Amino acid sequence: MNLKAPTDIVIYAIEKAIKSYRKFAQKNIRKVEGNITVDQALLLILLKNSPELSQGEIAKILFKDYASITRMIELMVKKKYLTRNESQEDRRRKQLILSNAGEETLKKLFPIIESNRNQALRGLSTLEIAQLDALLKKIINNCK
Amino acid sequence: MNLKAPTDIVIYAIEKAIKSYRKFAQKNIRKVEGNITVDQALLLILLKNSPELSQGEIAKILFKDYASITRMIELMVKKKYLTRNESQEDRRRKQLILSNAGEETLKKLFPIIESNRNQALRGLSTLEIAQLDALLKKIINNCK
DNA sequence: TTATTTTAATTGATATATCAACTATATTTA
DNA sequence: TAAATATAGTTGATATATCAATTAAAATAA
Secondary structure (H helix, E strand, O other): OOOOOHHHHHHHHHHHHHHHHHHHHHHHHHHHHOOOOHHHHHHHHHHHHOOOOOHHHHHOOOOHHHHHHHHHHHHHOOOOEEEEEEEOOOOOOOEEEEOOHHHHHHHHHHOOOOOOOHHHOOOHHHHHHHHHHHHHHHHHHOOO | OOOOOOOHOOHHHHHHHHHHHHHHHHHHHHHOOOOHHHHOOOHHHHHHHHOOOOOOHHHHHOOOOOHHHHHHHHHHHHOEEEEEEEEEOOOEEEEEEEEEHHHHHHHHHHHHHHHHHHHOOOOOOHHHHHHHHHHHHHHHHOOO
């Protein structure tokens, strides 16, 4: 019966790092846009960069399942960040389009998100970031 | 408008690593104990190691808030892993006690959890794990 | 000792996570 | 082409996350 306490393993540090970052990011986002979550902001960025993404593709990228994405997008449509229409080519798909409000929000959020990322990585060299990335990718691979 | 896509930053890799690990761990846990989550298993381990933990302390360790812990523990009491009594010394506190079923479950889970952790870190040297931990702690500190 | 403030936990409301079942359309196969 | 299968998304049920408000007890201050 000598299993390490959860807090003693590096996996715990991984979890703590991402939760700390998300709290920090959410706090800063709230200062400029009261009612949007980190994931909703990420979704806006994704759509800006790749307007043709399907809900399923978004789900994979954000590590969520279809059901969560459906409801998240419903809310974002209700909050006027997006519109959702049937796709012409494939009527199973929905086309998501950033509204003007969505674009405006994104403009406000850009500097915040950039600053969040920079602050989170403050003091880490390019090499260290690359090492971190490589180690994490090993873990990701091990968990397949 | 040159914000990096969410997938291009190391923070994304952190998130992916922990989510991958959790899915992997959950899948393996389900093989021996159908109806328990990773967090519930962590809570059993915590209580085994430190029987006097309060709900608030557990919440901090597991990165959850009081409300989540209250409901999580309610469920675990209902599922007979735990009992919950008023504490004698401080009647605001609840004393959580592992039931026999909780202990048995823990015994079944020990080897799985250990193997999950080992597999996740397979191929990483002790030094690399220490480096990973140090880098993550920097990020955690930056996000305060 | 009474009043004030803290602390521990619960409850309510709303959003998200997860799993299963389901609908509608598209694609593949026989 | 008809039938079978796969894909995209929705819905329902239940658990968890988050925030705010609340209760009860304990600790502190007046």
